[in-house]
Amino acid sequence: MLKIAVMIKQVPDSQDISIDPVTKTLNRSMARNVVNPPDVNATEAAVQLKDRYGGEITVITMGPPMADSALLQLMGMGADNGVLVTDRVFAGADTWPTAFTLASVADYLGGFDVILCGEETTDSSTGHVGPGIAEFMGYEQATYVHKVEYENGFFVVVRDIEGAEETIKIGKPAVITITLNANDPRNPTLKRKIAAYKKGVKLVTNKELQLDPACIGLKGSPTIVKDMKTVPDPVKNPSKPGIEELDKIVSVLIERGIVK
Amino acid sequence: MPDYDAIVVGAGNAGSAAAITMASKGLSVLLVDRSDPPGAKNLSGGVLWGNDLAQILPKWQNEAPLERFIQDKKIGFLTDKSSIIIDFKTKIFEDNKVGHTVLRSKFDPWLAKKAKEAGAVVIPGITVESLAKKDGKIIGVEESGDVITADVVILAEGINPRLSIEAGLREPLQDWEVSVGVKEIIKLSPQKIEDRFNLTPNSGMASEYIMGNLEELNVGAFFYTNKDSISLGIVAPMEQLRENGITHTYDIIEQFKEHPSIAPLIEGGTVAEYGAHMIPEGGLGMVPKLYGDGYMIVGDAAGFGFSNGLVLQGMNYAFLSGILAGETAAEAKGRNNFSSDSLALYRQKLEKTYVLKDLKTFKDIRKVTGNRSMYTTYPKMLESILLEMLWERGQPKKKIREILGSCAADLNVGKLKTATDFYYMYRRM
Numbered sequence: 001m002l003k004i005a006v007m008i009k010q011v012p013d014s015q016d017i018s019i020d021p022v023t024k025t026l027n028r029s030m031a032r033n034v035v036n037p038p039d040v041n042a043t044e045a046a047v048q049l050k051d052r053y054g055g056e057i058t059v060i061t062m063g064p065p066m067a068d069s070a071l072l073q074l075m076g077m078g079a080d081n082g083v084l085v086t087d088r089v090f091a092g093a094d095t096w097p098t099a100f101t102l103a104s105v106a107d108y109l110g111g112f113d114v115i116l117c118g119e120e121t122t123d124s125s126t127g128h129v130g131p132g133i134a135e136f137m138g139y140e141q142a143t144y145v146h147k148v149e150y151e152n153g154f155f156v157v158v159r160d161i162e163g164a165e166e167t168i169k170i171g172k173p174a175v176i177t178i179t180l181n182a183n184d185p186r187n188p189t190l191k192r193k194i195a196a197y198k199k200g201v202k203l204v205t206n207k208e209l210q211l212d213p214a215c216i217g218l219k220g221s222p223t224i225v226k227d228m229k230t231v232p233d234p235v236k237n238p239s240k241p242g243i244e245e246l247d248k249i250v251s252v253l254i255e256r257g258i259v260k
Numbered sequence: 261m262p263d264y265d266a267i268v269v270g271a272g273n274a275g276s277a278a279a280i281t282m283a284s285k286g287l288s289v290l291l292v293d294r295s296d297p298p299g300a301k302n303l304s305g306g307v308l309w310g311n312d313l314a315q316i317l318p319k320w321q322n323e324a325p326l327e328r329f330i331q332d333k334k335i336g337f338l339t340d341k342s343s344i345i346i347d348f349k350t351k352i353f354e355d356n357k358v359g360h361t362v363l364r365s366k367f368d369p370w371l372a373k374k375a376k377e378a379g380a381v382v383i384p385g386i387t388v389e390s391l392a393k394k395d396g397k398i399i400g401v402e403e404s405g406d407v408i409t410a411d412v413v414i415l416a417e418g419i420n421p422r423l424s425i426e427a428g429l430r431e432p433l434q435d436w437e438v439s440v441g442v443k444e445i446i447k448l449s450p451q452k453i454e455d456r457f458n459l460t461p462n463s464g465m466a467s468e469y470i471m472g473n474l475e476e477l478n479v480g481a482f483f484y485t486n487k488d489s490i491s492l493g494i495v496a497p498m499e500q501l502r503e504n505g506i507t508h509t510y511d512i513i514e515q516f517k518e519h520p521s522i523a524p525l526i527e528g529g530t531v532a533e534y535g536a537h538m539i540p541e542g543g544l545g546m547v548p549k550l551y552g553d554g555y556m557i558v559g560d561a562a563g564f565g566f567s568n569g570l571v572l573q574g575m576n577y578a579f580l581s582g583i584l585a586g587e588t589a590a591e592a593k594g595r596n597n598f599s600s601d602s603l604a605l606y607r608q609k610l611e612k613t614y615v616l617k618d619l620k621t622f623k624d625i626r627k628v629t630g631n632r633s634m635y636t637t638y639p640k641m642l643e644s645i646l647l648e649m650l651w652e653r654g655q656p657k658k659k660i661r662e663i664l665g666s667c668a669a670d671l672n673v674g675k676l677k678t679a680t681d682f683y684y685m686y687r688r689m
Contacts, residue, residue, distance in 0.1 A: 069384070073296065073385055076385070187404070188385060188386065189403060189406060190292060190383060190388070190403035190404065191404070191406040193383045193385070197381055197382075198381075
């Protein structure tokens with residue numbers, strides 16, 4: 001029996017967002033919210049672990065009240081419980097207070113054998129939160145993982161490292177971050193979604209957690225965005241160097257007789 | 261004991277209206293929609309007329325995400341270089357505020373939320389795979405090998421009713437039954453919209469055109485104002501598109517946008533969204549059997565839409581058919597009888613309202629909307645007449661009768677043909 005948590009985030013669908021050229025901020029007004037795609041892979045990894053080794057899965061998200069739809073979707077895939085961490089005081093958090101708050105929630109829920117996360121979010125791409133939770137919890141960790149086995153109290157995981165794979169064994173409890181497309185996530189089913197709807201999600205606020213206001217939300221965020229620059233769309237503006245490189249590659253291929 | 265009193269498939273206007281009606285009458289209701297948030301894939305090219313919605317949600321005008329109330333309604337003809345438009349702007353619309361432009365991607369999730377508040381279990385993001393049948397009766401829905409049962413299933417699955425067709429409850433769609441609507445949403449600041457169309461911050465304009473500048477197809481076009489965007493699009497009969505084979509809908513919408521009367525109205529705007537959808541235009545001829553043992557069909561899935569070339573409506577038919585099916589289900593629950601005979605009440609209710617009355621009244625309208633002269637000859641004729649009457653060219657003036665005669669001759673239209681066309685229009689519109 002594994003006690004499994006999956007930390008997930010609702011993000012604006014990246015297909016629908018654009019960058020405001022004047023304010024340089026993301027224009028999310030046209031975007032619908034979706035579960036951060038690698039978090040869906042993390043949930044699938046959790047369901048596969050449960051299928052093979054038995055266990056109970058809790059999906060956890062920090063976000064506004066409407067984020068409950070993300071939890072219900074993942075409960076529809078096979079997660080048993082949903083926890084929505086929602087409180088105005090958590091708003092505006094960067095990765096440090098986010099990891100701190102989520103670690104505190106995991107602790108509040110009695111800790112887990114394994115906490116799965118997506119490798120990073122599509123709306124900020126830091127990859128900080130998973131490792132941050134591991135550090136706050138004092139858990140072992142493995143990042144960028146696409147395969148997880150559980151053997152004799154250890155997790156054997158296969159990591160994607162640039163151009164290669166690395167298989168490592170880590171102890172329990174652990175935080176494992178799962179790559180996008182690590183697996184083929186199952187669809188939620190109607191029956192499970194109805195059950196999830198009936199069960200509902202558990203709400204956790206700072207009343208329960210009692211975290212120091214200086215360590216959470218915007219106040220607890222050390223990141224300051226100094227400037228943002230937009231780069232021209234590479235598709236609309238094909239850069240000259242790229243084409244020269246391509247010419248070079250083609251001429252080398254012709255030289256070596258690989259293409260004619 | 262079934263899992264629910266009623267399952268509604270599809271959270272569009274018809275489905276959510278049915279769910280709200282039944283849940284407020286105490287029935288246990290499951291409302292399932294394929295997209296999350298519910299209804300997010302829905303699209304419309306018209307104005308929402310809310311008289312029926314007010315039956316179930318009296319405060320809809322204050323609560324719903326509406327864009328602008330229609331104060332100004334235009335209908336007209338476009339030719340290559342001209343537009344002939346009737347501009348109907350009335351204080352009556354302003355006093356009643358019943359017609360509104362809406363963006364369905366905002367409106368439908370709101371309506372589904374109302375169904376949830378009324379007590380329905382609303383499950384978005386699930387595509388029902390098939391209808392569950394037992395002894396010839398519809399007993400529920402199937403998904404991922406699970407069967408969820410109900411006394412009655414209300415099919416609100418939209419214009420492409422896959423479940424109904426697969427279960428043999430209706431024939432597959434025929435080309436003549438539908439038109440293809442292609443729509444764009446063009447972002448424009450509220451200030452520009454209000455200046456260009458002479459509107460106030462809440463008032464809006466909706467217009468519908470016959471595109472007389474397309475030789476080969478009977479195409480209608482629409483154009484209306486939202487808060488900070490314009491919705492515009494074209495509607496072309498599937499049958500003609502298929503027959504023609506070379507004209508693409510995206511070329512037609514471009515032609516509409518480039519028309520000298522339309523282009524200045526969207527100048528400086530950027531395309532934010534585009535979409536396409538089928539529209540029921542088969543009239544009474546495409547309406548299937550609307551009920552049977554354990555099921556009822558509502559909204560677009562039932563072919564409930566109205567089009568006479570200048571007026572295009574469907575959302576009001578969706579609300580009303582959903583409400584009536586919901587009422588029928590509640591009454592059937594009271595009798596504990598969900599057989600075909602018991603649900604026949606739904607059809608009887610529809611017969612008493614404009615839903616089936618309109619379809620009956622205009623059952624021959626396709627002879628008008630299908631008449632190519634309406635789209636090609638007559639707009640040009642109107643243009644010639646107006647040129648003769650309104651353009652000073654140093655020529656002696658003619659009497660209207662002579663103008664009519666010479667225009668008809670120029671366009672090679674027989675007087676008898678024109679007379680019969682107008683007679684039919686008069687009879688059928």
